[in-house]
Amino acid sequence: MTRPPLSPADLRAQCRTGAWTAPTAGQAPGYVQANLVVLPAEDAFDFLLFCQRNPKPCPLLEVCEPGDPVPRRIAPQADLRTDLPLYRVYRSGNLVETVADIRHLWRDDFVSFLIGCSFTFDHVLIRAGIPVRHVELNCNVPMYRTNIPCTPAGRFSGRLVVSMRPLRPGEAIRAVELTAPLPQVHGSPVHIGFPEQIGIDDLNRPDWGDPVPVKEGELPVFWACGVTPQAVALEAKVPLMITHSPGCMFVSDLREHELLTQ
Amino acid sequence: MTRPPLSPADLRAQCRTGAWTAPTAGQAPGYVQANLVVLPAEDAFDFLLFCQRNPKPCPLLEVCEPGDPVPRRIAPQADLRTDLPLYRVYRSGNLVETVADIRHLWRDDFVSFLIGCSFTFDHVLIRAGIPVRHVELNCNVPMYRTNIPCTPAGRFSGRLVVSMRPLRPGEAIRAVELTAPLPQVHGSPVHIGFPEQIGIDDLNRPDWGDPVPVKEGELPVFWACGVTPQAVALEAKVPLMITHSPGCMFVSDLREHELLTQ
Numbered sequence: 001m002t003r004p005p006l007s008p009a010d011l012r013a014q015c016r017t018g019a020w021t022a023p024t025a026g027q028a029p030g031y032v033q034a035n036l037v038v039l040p041a042e043d044a045f046d047f048l049l050f051c052q053r054n055p056k057p058c059p060l061l062e063v064c065e066p067g068d069p070v071p072r073r074i075a076p077q078a079d080l081r082t083d084l085p086l087y088r089v090y091r092s093g094n095l096v097e098t099v100a101d102i103r104h105l106w107r108d109d110f111v112s113f114l115i116g117c118s119f120t121f122d123h124v125l126i127r128a129g130i131p132v133r134h135v136e137l138n139c140n141v142p143m144y145r146t147n148i149p150c151t152p153a154g155r156f157s158g159r160l161v162v163s164m165r166p167l168r169p170g171e172a173i174r175a176v177e178l179t180a181p182l183p184q185v186h187g188s189p190v191h192i193g194f195p196e197q198i199g200i201d202d203l204n205r206p207d208w209g210d211p212v213p214v215k216e217g218e219l220p221v222f223w224a225c226g227v228t229p230q231a232v233a234l235e236a237k238v239p240l241m242i243t244h245s246p247g248c249m250f251v252s253d254l255r256e257h258e259l260l261t262q
Numbered sequence: 263m264t265r266p267p268l269s270p271a272d273l274r275a276q277c278r279t280g281a282w283t284a285p286t287a288g289q290a291p292g293y294v295q296a297n298l299v300v301l302p303a304e305d306a307f308d309f310l311l312f313c314q315r316n317p318k319p320c321p322l323l324e325v326c327e328p329g330d331p332v333p334r335r336i337a338p339q340a341d342l343r344t345d346l347p348l349y350r351v352y353r354s355g356n357l358v359e360t361v362a363d364i365r366h367l368w369r370d371d372f373v374s375f376l377i378g379c380s381f382t383f384d385h386v387l388i389r390a391g392i393p394v395r396h397v398e399l400n401c402n403v404p405m406y407r408t409n410i411p412c413t414p415a416g417r418f419s420g421r422l423v424v425s426m427r428p429l430r431p432g433e434a435i436r437a438v439e440l441t442a443p444l445p446q447v448h449g450s451p452v453h454i455g456f457p458e459q460i461g462i463d464d465l466n467r468p469d470w471g472d473p474v475p476v477k478e479g480e481l482p483v484f485w486a487c488g489v490t491p492q493a494v495a496l497e498a499k500v501p502l503m504i505t506h507s508p509g510c511m512f513v514s515d516l517r518e519h520e521l522l523t524q
Contacts, residue, residue: 045307049325052310053335063311065416073315073413151335154327183445 005029008075008251012083018100021085023247025119030256032074032185033249034061034114035226036084037233038102038242041066044111046154050232051113053151057160057228059116059184061252067108074252080112086245093237102242110242115226116185117249118163120256124178130171133212140247141165142206143225147199148190150232158232162190162222164203166214172221179223184259191222198222208246267291270337270513274345280362283347285509287381292518294336294447295511296323296376297488298346299495300364300504303328306373308416312494313375315413319422319490321378321446323514329370336514342374348507355499364504372504377488378447379511380425382518386440392433395474402509403427404468405487409461410452412494420494424452424484426465428476434483441485446521453484460484470508 006014008028014020024033039047044066051058062073069080081103089097089105099105118141122132134141141163148160167175172192180188191198203220204211208227214220233241244250268276270290276282286295301309306328313320324335331342343365351359351367361367380403384394396403403425410422429437434454442450453460465482466473470489476482495503506512 041307045303045310048307048310048314049327052314052322052325060314063314065311 008253011251012078015085016082021100024249028251032252032254033117033119035117036244036250037113038110041109043238046156049153050156053153056224061116062114064112066111074254081106084244084250085248088243088245090241093234117226120185121179133166140209142211143208144200145207155236156232158235161225161228161231163225164220164222166218167221172219186224189221189223193219270515273513274340277347278344283362286511290513294514294516295379295381297379298506298512299375300372303371305500308418311415312418315415318486323378324376326374328373336516343368346506346512347510350505350507352503355496379488382447383441395428402471404473405470406462407469417498418494420497423487423490423493425487426482426484428480429483434481448486451483451485455481
């Protein structure tokens with residue numbers, strides 16, 4: 001017996017009570033999920049500028065006013081302090097805590113950034129009949145640090161992180177066509193074909209996520225990844241940053257097809 | 263005898279010496295021109311957030327670091343304090359001065375915003391064989407305040423300003439297709455056909471620019487306009503704001519065709 005899928009509001013309610021602390025991949029199908037980065041106001045301008053200058057890894061779905069935990073555009077009934085399954089708390093670049101609720105840490109000057117996530121374009125590819133290896137294998141997408149510099153902003157600088165999907169040449173072309181009109185979830189790929197050209201030595205050893213096989217006749221296709229802004233903020237050793245825990249995204253009320261009409 | 267067109271660098275050099283204080287429409291053809299807004303750091307986060315939340319009227323081509331007058335991405339040899347023909351200085355929402363140079367006003371905390379301008383998409387339409395009425399008539403595009411609310415950010419809120427071009431139905435469709443892939447210069451139209459639906463009572467009385475005739479069988483087509491962020495900042499009565507003088511834009515080194523490949 002399969003249970004009907006949870007709505008975004010139901011899933012967030014379960015997060016709020018502490019009943020749901022698991023990854024959100026595949027949950028609330030058809031709704032946009034987002035990476036969360038929370039920073040004090042003193043770092044918020046530079047980080048917003050970093051996102052503006054690096055839209056492929058950091059597509060901003062919403063930025064909240066200082067102190068406001070409600071994403072009024074993409075989920076006006078939600079509370080970002082309680083409605084994600086798990087949070088990570090970093091101080092001066094070190095992970096100090098993983099918690100299910102950040103109300104006790106919240107400050108009036110906290111600015112929340114919600115950044116597009118590739119779960120959405122995986123669905124777009126699959127609906128178009130393009131197989132996505134890590135979804136087929138039920139593992140996490142492989143992610144790699146590259147040698148591609150991001151455009152710095154204030155204290156934030158670093159290299160682009162990418163995710164990789166192996167595709168046959170015709171699928172790769174179609175994937176470019178399908179993802180180009182979706183800049184809010186990373187847009188078109190940043191590289192096709194030669195991992196070494198972008199500083200990746202071994203596809204079998206991703207920096208995050210799980211390795212997946214690239215078969216004979218397939219090209220590795222690389223997209224900018226939402227892990228980039230977190231990695232860059234950690235390298236900057238900001239005094240305090242709170243993010244979602246990997247895979248435990250914020251589930252918004254925005255439908256995937258609405259991204260095209262923004 | 264026609265003189266060869268000035269390059270962006272030549273035109274900026276003439277602005278720098280004070281030799282050029284005229285509008286820039288039609289100058290340095292093929293290069294992207296930009297609206298300039300300069301604000302002190304204390305207002306810069308809210309204004310950046312306003313632009314992020316309202317990308318159609320406020321497409322950011324570049325935002326400089328606090329204190330830096332060099333647009334390192336779109337014109338790395340330029341100086342925004344001298345390289346525009348004329349500037350307007352506003353204090354608490356009032357125009358207090360029009361000057362050809364702002365070096366004497368510059369502060370270490372000034373943040374410069376360069377915002378896409380519709381000159382570029384006029385060229386795209388004309389190259390595609392779509393006549394643009396205000397260019398044919400050699401006047402300024404008509405601009406109107408609408409009843410469409412922008413998404414507020416901090417102290418910045420207000421209604422959308424639009425520009426209008428009369429087009430025949432087939433041209434209007436083609437114009438949507440041509441401008442949709444150019445979000446950095448306002449993207450696709452915001453309205454077609456019924457001025458009264460967006461709060462415009464009389465097309466013959468624009469709030470800025472010059473009226474142009476809408477002929478029998480033509481639809482008025484409305485695009486978000488880069489005057490919006492200036493109008494909003496003025497309504498907010500920010501203590502200090504410096505902008506370009508109307509029509510006297512910043513001429514960048516970015517080629518128009520590069521907008522598509524950003």
